[in-house]
Amino acid sequence: MIDWLFFSEIGLAGLGTGGLYALTALGFVLIYKATRVINMAMGEILMLGAYVFMGFTASTLLPIWLSILLAIACTGLIGGVIERVIIRPMLGESEISVFMVTIGLGSVLVGLVELIWGANPQRLIEFIPKEPIFIGEAYLSSKIGYAFVTAAIVLAVFLAIFRTWRGGVALRATAGDQAAAYSMGINVPMVFSSVWVISAMIAAGAGILVGSIGGISPEMGVYGLSVLVVVIVGGLDSLLGALIAGLMVGLIETYAGAYLGGEYKLLATFSLLVLVLILRPYGLFGTHEIERL
Amino acid sequence: MSILKMTRRTAAALLAVGLMGGAVQAQEKKDIVLGGSIPLTGVFAFAGVGVHAGITDATEIINSNGGIEGHKLVYVPEDTGYKVDQSVAVYNKITSQHDVNLYYGDSTAFAKTISPEVERSGKMIMAGASFASELDDPEKYSKIFIPGPTYTEMIGILLKYIAEEKPGAKVGLVHSDTEFGRDPVETAQVQAKELGLNMDLVISTAPGGVDVSTEVLKIRRARPDYVIFHGYVLAPIPEFITQARSMGLDTKFMGTFWSMDNSMVMKMGEVAEGFMGVNPYNYYYSDVENAPMLEKIRSMRDTYQSNAYMQGFFSTMMMAEATRNAIKAGKEINGANIKEGLQAIQDFDTGGIVGIPVSVKGNSVPVGRVYRADVKQQKMVPASDWIRLD
Numbered sequence: 001m002i003d004w005l006f007f008s009e010i011g012l013a014g015l016g017t018g019g020l021y022a023l024t025a026l027g028f029v030l031i032y033k034a035t036r037v038i039n040m041a042m043g044e045i046l047m048l049g050a051y052v053f054m055g056f057t058a059s060t061l062l063p064i065w066l067s068i069l070l071a072i073a074c075t076g077l078i079g080g081v082i083e084r085v086i087i088r089p090m091l092g093e094s095e096i097s098v099f100m101v102t103i104g105l106g107s108v109l110v111g112l113v114e115l116i117w118g119a120n121p122q123r124l125i126e127f128i129p130k131e132p133i134f135i136g137e138a139y140l141s142s143k144i145g146y147a148f149v150t151a152a153i154v155l156a157v158f159l160a161i162f163r164t165w166r167g168g169v170a171l172r173a174t175a176g177d178q179a180a181a182y183s184m185g186i187n188v189p190m191v192f193s194s195v196w197v198i199s200a201m202i203a204a205g206a207g208i209l210v211g212s213i214g215g216i217s218p219e220m221g222v223y224g225l226s227v228l229v230v231v232i233v234g235g236l237d238s239l240l241g242a243l244i245a246g247l248m249v250g251l252i253e254t255y256a257g258a259y260l261g262g263e264y265k266l267l268a269t270f271s272l273l274v275l276v277l278i279l280r281p282y283g284l285f286g287t288h289e290i291e292r293l
Numbered sequence: 294m295s296i297l298k299m300t301r302r303t304a305a306a307l308l309a310v311g312l313m314g315g316a317v318q319a320q321e322k323k324d325i326v327l328g329g330s331i332p333l334t335g336v337f338a339f340a341g342v343g344v345h346a347g348i349t350d351a352t353e354i355i356n357s358n359g360g361i362e363g364h365k366l367v368y369v370p371e372d373t374g375y376k377v378d379q380s381v382a383v384y385n386k387i388t389s390q391h392d393v394n395l396y397y398g399d400s401t402a403f404a405k406t407i408s409p410e411v412e413r414s415g416k417m418i419m420a421g422a423s424f425a426s427e428l429d430d431p432e433k434y435s436k437i438f439i440p441g442p443t444y445t446e447m448i449g450i451l452l453k454y455i456a457e458e459k460p461g462a463k464v465g466l467v468h469s470d471t472e473f474g475r476d477p478v479e480t481a482q483v484q485a486k487e488l489g490l491n492m493d494l495v496i497s498t499a500p501g502g503v504d505v506s507t508e509v510l511k512i513r514r515a516r517p518d519y520v521i522f523h524g525y526v527l528a529p530i531p532e533f534i535t536q537a538r539s540m541g542l543d544t545k546f547m548g549t550f551w552s553m554d555n556s557m558v559m560k561m562g563e564v565a566e567g568f569m570g571v572n573p574y575n576y577y578y579s580d581v582e583n584a585p586m587l588e589k590i591r592s593m594r595d596t597y598q599s600n601a602y603m604q605g606f607f608s609t610m611m612m613a614e615a616t617r618n619a620i621k622a623g624k625e626i627n628g629a630n631i632k633e634g635l636q637a638i639q640d641f642d643t644g645g646i647v648g649i650p651v652s653v654k655g656n657s658v659p660v661g662r663v664y665r666a667d668v669k670q671q672k673m674v675p676a677s678d679w680i681r682l683d
Contacts, residue, residue: 006514010507013507013510017504119334119339120557121339121527121528121557123527130539141504141509141536214502214528215529219335254504254507257498258511261496261497262496262497262498262502263497266499
């Protein structure tokens with residue numbers, strides 16, 4: 001006999017987790033869409049954003065909302081510097097070279113955080129209301145609930161921007177054909193910088209949300225690997241794919257954890273990945289010409 | 294032969310004898326090397342840094358008191374990043390450059406990997422950061438030393454405490470789905486049954502997972518009196534407790550050694566209040582009588598030192614004592630004799646590192662105390678007396 005209340009509560013938790021996956025996946029997709037770079041350091045940028053937030057909350061008397069904005073802005077700036085100093089000189093190199101550079105970048109960021117803040121796990125300041133949310137009789141953790149709402153708003157804004165805003169159109173044009181975008185007067189290097197800045201800002205926001213739930217540590221970047229699964233399932237260059245795959249992976253993971261046990265979570269997620277790679281190697285919503293590494 | 298020649302030859306002979314004598318003495322009092330695969334970076338760096346400091350200080354104290362029966366103890370560490378292949382490379386490097394008799398390894402996986410080599414070399418015993426129950430097998434791992442209770446024994450100490458505090462209690466076990474986390478699961482259920490406790494609720498959490506709502510919902514349905522966490526350092530324990538309390542559960546939460554460091558527990562904030570767990574050592578700040586070693590540590594370092602520090606310190610003390618026993622017995626300094634010296638340790642006074650005299654049983658030291666978090670004092674305070682498992 002199915003306990004429907006339990007079933008619905010697990011579903012809500014799964015959607016919340018999926019929302020966070022989708023938000024982080026957005027950062028991967030934006031960079032890939034514009035520059036054809038799979039940024040393996042996305043998890044570490046997310047981690048850095050969470051640490052920068054901790055730095056602002058620990059060492060100043062700034063209000064939380066300002067600390068969040070400053071952390072997001074600082075991480076965006078770091079993203080821009082990374083693009084200008086490390087990634088742009090790699091333009092024209094093979095994709096695998098840039099891919100390897102981002103792996104190295106991840107290690108550098110971990111080392112940097114350990115140097116500045118040490119290797120100990122940390123807790124972020126409690127800023128999300130603790131009172132649980134009840135939808136009908138179904139329980140939802142407040143942190144997961146608020147994280148889901150934030151992720152949903154950010155994703156909706158980006159989906160809208162890409163269809164209407166001039167900058168979004170420039171990005172889509174650059175993604176479609178860089179040479180043609182140049183000839184039409186689009187500042188392609190500026191587009192590259194912009195997506196790195198925006199992706200780093202999104203990663204910082206996701207890092208603050210993830211860190212406020214599970215705490216932070218220099219190894220927190222492995223979260224990015226879980227999200228890479230979401231991106232591959234959804235399609236590397238599809239915003240909608242990131243959203244749907246994020247929710248799908250979140251739900252599958254939590255239902256597997258609830259009914260089979262925590263040890264089956266990763267098995268379920270990677271089984272989905274294998275299935276999608278067999279049936280649609282370019283992801284559920286990705287374009288067909290994506291090259292696999 | 295002239296008197297001058299005779300005098301020269303005699304002087305030369307005396308000098309040669311003197312030098313040989315000195316050489317023999319130097320050979321007798323050779324340095325005893327403690328090699329270390331230490332995780333100063335990587336996921337276990339939070340502990341590795343403390344362990345390194347603990348071993349360094351214990352070595353300094355031992356040498357300032359005349360070494361180990363006149364032998365200087367030399368500590369040779371190197372960073373492993375908490376990676377087994379790197380730990381093995383470090384072991385090979387240190388053992389090829391030094392005559393190593395004592396070793397500190399950084400993980401269960403490393404201990405299991407290197408154990409055949411330690412056996413083959415026959416020169417040393419090895420302690421480490423692992424309290425894995427599997428290593429507590431003197432037949433299979435004859436040169437291994439576990440500097441405290443195994444994870445199974447830690448759970449045993451907690452269950453013994455629970456059985457006395459609330460007979461027949463319902464206990465949940467939440468563990469990470471890692472080698473570390475899975476270690477005591479099967480034996481814990483057997484131990485609980487023997488003590489008349491109910492441990493039907495066993496929850497495994499995926500490594501790297503963020504949200505724990507699903508697991509907390511399971512706890513809400515089972516409503517255990519106690520939940521023991523194993524296989525974690527900090528996360529996700531605070532989130533578990535926060536969510537459980539927001540659901541109105543009055544469950545008591547407990548942890549094992551690696552989640553019991555005072556600074557880590559206090560990072561949980563207010564939810565730490567009442568959090569309990571087992572620790573085989575006194576805390577840096579423990580106010581206990583007859584604790585000269587604790588006082589010495591506090592005089593050397595005036596800021597809080599972690600549980601990992603105590604673990605490194607205790608490991609070094611015990612390995613040095615084992616070596617001392619071997620030397621006192623007039624035996625060659627090698628793995629078998631040092632291990633024999635280790636097993637001869639009975640009711641050893643650690644100077645306050647452990648609150649009662651300790652004895653080695655099998656490969657471990659099955660003793661510990663239950664502590665409870667007092668957020669107001671920002672300290673872990675004793676919740677039980679010292680518990681020794683027979």
